[in-house]
Amino acid sequence: ILEVRLKLERTNTLDNETLKDYLANNSQVITIFMEKATDFLNRKNEDRAPARRYNDAEIARQADKMLDDVIANIHDKIVPHTREQTPAAWEQFLSENDVLDDLELSMTELSFESED
Numbered sequence: 001i002l003e004v005r006l007k008l009e010r011t012n013t014l015d016n017e018t019l020k021d022y023l024a025n026n027s028q029v030i031t032i033f034m035e036k037a038t039d040f041l042n043r044k045n046e047d048r049a050p051a052r053r054y055n056d057a058e059i060a061r062q063a064d065k066m067l068d069d070v071i072a073n074i075h076d077k078i079v080p081h082t083r084e085q086t087p088a089a090w091e092q093f094l095s096e097n098d099v100l101d102d103l104e105l106s107m108t109e110l111s112f113e114s115e116d
Contacts, residue, residue: 014075014085014087014090015075016068016071016072016075018087019071019074019075019078019090020067020068020071022094023071023074023100023103026100027100027103027104028104028107029100029103029104029107030067032104032107032108032110033066033067033070033107033110034063034067036107036110036111036112037062037063037066037067037112038059038060038063040112041054041059041062041063042059045059074103078090078093078094078099081093081097
């Protein structure tokens with residue numbers, strides 16, 4: 001937590017990568033999402049022809065990309081609600097509005113469906 005706070009203090013704004021680090025160090029949001037995304041991608045991969053199945057590294061890359069999209073979405077939804085784009089303002093907003101708890105709950109309720 002101290003490391004993330006120091007990183008927040010060194011930056012003027014909370015970019016996606018810093019938000020990702022903050023969520024990883026202060027909640028289970030990233031862990032829950034990655035478990036669900038990886039499970040989904042592995043199930044989807046089983047439907048592929050054996051010769052065309054992705055290896056674990058490719059599954060991990062796809063899950064990371066999905067996570068990056070989610071982090072960007074979370075970031076974009078928080079920006080309008082913080083008067084100042086400073087780390088302190090972000091931390092205050094996340095804390096006062098129980099954002100971490102809400103995000104964890106959302107992640108536990110998250111389910112992926114195939115586009116087929």
